[in-house]
Amino acid sequence: MRFWCSTLEVPWSWKFRAYPGIWLAVAALVVPYLVAHSRRHGPNAERRRHTAFYLSGILVFWLATDWPLGLLGASYNAWAHMAQFMIYVSIAAPLILLGIPEWMGRAIVGRLRIYRLTHRLARPVTAGVTFNLLLLFTHAPWTVDTLRANQFGSFAMDVVWLTMGLVVWLPVISPLPEQRMTSYPGKMTYLFLSMGLVPSVPAGFLTFASFPLYATYELAPRVHGLAADTDQQMAGLIMKLGGIPIVWGTIAVMMMRWWDSEQSGSQSEPQAAAT
């Protein structure tokens, strides 16, 4: 039995495989959170909202990491590998951040002594560059073929992916208000550049490469006859298009809020002048 999904050299099967390391990781993320919440008194509605966000994020992380998607992505299909990445950074990470109340965020960075680090990482340029450099590194053929070949490497890759997701969302939805960008246009531009524009470059490489780039997926037993080049093209498309609903959905929400704030601002100005 393996503790984490990694490359297998047997044909794909829908027979369930257990990965206890993933269950332990999920428990390690959930139990301390719930214990901390139970010891803290506060408004019930806010606590429920935070808990719902956090547990949804962890559930999404679990589903993307465990069998079957985790194993497909670690061993058989580039599209599953990419779907896993997109789910981590576009869904799991922001939900987790939205689920962490400010007091808990301060307790975490205080206990781990990473306030300065997170503060630096939360700068838009730093967060965007860090995210995209790690994106390039963790999707390079050498990295994927080396790390996915064993469960420790595969575990490391998943941890890095989730961390990347947390970092890239920090300037927008950090639990600590002082780390968030204040202007809506700034947030929208940041999201577009860091998660919408730059990742389309490696996605293009995947989609239009002459040959399969990853030996792991090229030489894996085929799953339902899916050819290696088609699989890689699907991965490229997922990387290019998969984030659109989240990134552009978030930008659309920000646009509306920005509009609302502008409207309320312009309405209050004449009133203020009259008084």
Added chain:
Amino acid sequence: MASVDSILMWSPVRGVLAALALALVACGSSPSDGRFEGLAVDEPETLPSIVLVDTEGQPFDLVADTEGEVRLIYFGYTNCPDICPIHLAQLQAVLDRSGTPPNVRVVFITTDPQRDTPQVIRDYLDQFSPDFVGLTGTDEELVAAQKALGSIVAVRESDDENYTMGHDGRVFAFAPDGLGYTQYPHPTRQSSWDHDLPVLAAMAPEDPS
């Protein structure tokens, strides 16, 4: 990618076969002589004249019926869970690419004639390409063919009804001039095939005049 450790873990028979294959490859070939990304053979041997039966039930002569072509000869079986479908899928993907030499013939010779009837072989190969040639024969003929090409002779791995065969994972490549310059172990990447096939295809027999 298949590692030696993982190959050896599959089963004792496969482990022995894998070790033998590695030893053969190490003794009889070098990583590359610069022309090929496949394993270059020290002393290229001439393609032996082997006659087996194709999927139409007709005799097929490996030399006469493939004259002027690159022959990629592979010993496998249709119930193979891993290596055979990967090799064949890789070849199909490369041969489907534009610019690949047209004179390349993939010849699949079964090592499991009990289950691999001509029709079973045809149906199996058609999943990859209808142009792939499938051959079978008697046990003796198939063993002789494997020995003649320098392949490790395949063995049945158990008495189980759904048995697997331990077999050589190499594709033996012969140029149009009839010489076997290179071999391709499992796994071989598409980029290696794509590099080597034009080189092999250009190695035509010398004009006697």
